[in-house]
Amino acid sequence: MQWSEYSTAERIKRLRGPMTQEQLAEAANVSVGVVRKLERGGTASLPSLLSIASALGTDIAVLLGQQAPRRAMDRDERAALRALSAATHDAAIGIPTDSEPGTVEELRAVVRRADAAYWAGRYTELGALLGALLPEARARYDAADAGEWEAAAGVLADVFQTAGMAANVWGSRDLAYAALTYGRQIAVQAGDDLRDAHLAATTAWVNLRDGRTAQGFALAAAQADRIEPKMSEHDPDRLSVYGQLVTNAAVAASRGGAAPDTAREYLSQAHAVGARLGAEHARGRHAQPFGPLYAATQAMSIAVALGDTGGALRLMDTIRLDETVPLATRARYGLDVALTHVDCRRWDQAADTLEKVCGMAPGWVRHQMLPGVIISRLAGVSVARLRGLAHAAGVPLAVR
Known part of the structure; x- marks a missing residue:
């Protein structure tokens, strides 16, 4: 069911989660009668709706069903997103x-x-870093002489890429697409095909978060074809970007962007590229590192997406992640492990794994959708523990 298909009353209840009506009313500085009226299907004044939306940490457009909710943004993050938007467009x-x-x-x-x-x-x-970095990177780009212009262009494109990644995790897809498009334009102007392909890989990932799996698959596959390294070539930067592209194509295919066999075909390519690299590597030490461990984590994600529980269990027995893998990647792998435990009706193991992920990556997990899926499917776990997990993950318990 789409967010827009819920009534305003249902949306408020879901956003409120474990918060009581009285607590919401106090936080919004409205009477509890206003909250009760809304949750019975009644109406309220615009100022009251704005106050309730603010107390719930969301926008009035989300409350009214005009856009889907962004996950668990606190006041500082909302301010940071507004500043990022202004800095991105100004740059x-x-x-x-x-x-x-x-x-x-x-x-x-x-x-x-x-x-x-x-x-x-x-x-x-x-x-905060991006808000200061974007205008400086643009100023350096504008002031660069012929000798450093390409390097300055590369820095500006990379900043736009990171801005797109930040906007994506905050759920601001339009800003993410805009930042990545700006970055690609700079890379193309500089004649930097590899950086452009890297930005395209990130754009394909935003497509996945946006539910546009077919578009994400098409973009990743086309860019992979364009920059595919020769068998004799061992440029770690090119191999890393190519590996990300074929991996993103595989993930997109597994989520409905193409046939399951296509997902397996691209995943096989990702494993081969990871083996050629031998270790995790990020182009220019920037953005997502790719290597055999990252390919393995995405194999797990693909197995879960394809409903291959046996394959996921086998991968769990073999994958061992170390500190060369970013925290966010390790945390996402943990969610896939938790989902596999749920599929096997291992309720306690699933809850333990989710609890571990919430503890290791508390900021990251509150911007993910999978914890809500896991919690909604947990059985045989006490309500008290479910409430604790929901609170840690920023998930309304009402999703159950």
Whole structure:
């Protein structure tokens, strides 16, 4: 059932989750009668609706069903998203900044800090870094002479890529697409085919989060064909980007973007590329590292998506992740493990795994949809524990 198909009363109940009507009324500074009236299908004034939406940590458009809810954004994250949106569009059109931009190398170092914040789930920090980085990267790009223009263009494109990743995790798909498009335009102007393909890989991933699996598959597959490395070639950057593209194509296919056999075919290519790399590697030490371990985690995700519980169990017995794999990737693998336990009716193991993921990546998990799916399917687990898991994951218990 789509979010827009629920009534306003049902949407408020789902967004409220374990919060009582009285607690919501107090947080929104409205009478409890207003909340009760709305949840019985009544109406309320616009100021009351705005206050209730704010208390629920969402927008009035979500409350009214005009857009799906973004997951568990706190006040700081909402402010960071607004600042990111302004900085992204300002950087795209080149609005001047008063500050003196850093050097290309200094800006690259900040991009890596932003990447680290992203992978660790420190999203408020990420927003602050990007808000300062975007105008500086644009200023350096505008001021660059012929000798450093390509390098400055590369930094600006990478900043747009990280901005797109941040917007995606916050559920702002339009901003994510815009940032990635800006980055691709810069990369194309600089004649940087590999960076353009890398940005396309991220765009395909946004397609997946947006439910546009066919488009994500088509984009990833086409870009993989375009940059496919020769068998004799061992450029780690090219192999890493190519590996991400074929992996994204495989994941998209497994989620309905193409046939299951196509998913397995692309996954086989991903494993082969991972073996050629031998270890995790990120192009320019930026964005998603790819290697044999990442390919293995995505094999797990694909097995779960295809309903191959036996395959998922076999992968669980063989996959061992280390610190070279980003925290967010390890956490996502943990959710796939929890889902597999649910499929096997191993309720306690599923709850234990979800609890571990919530503990290891608390900022990240609150922006994911799978915890709600897992909690809604858990049986044989006490209500008290379900409430604890729902609170940790930022999931309304009403999804059950």
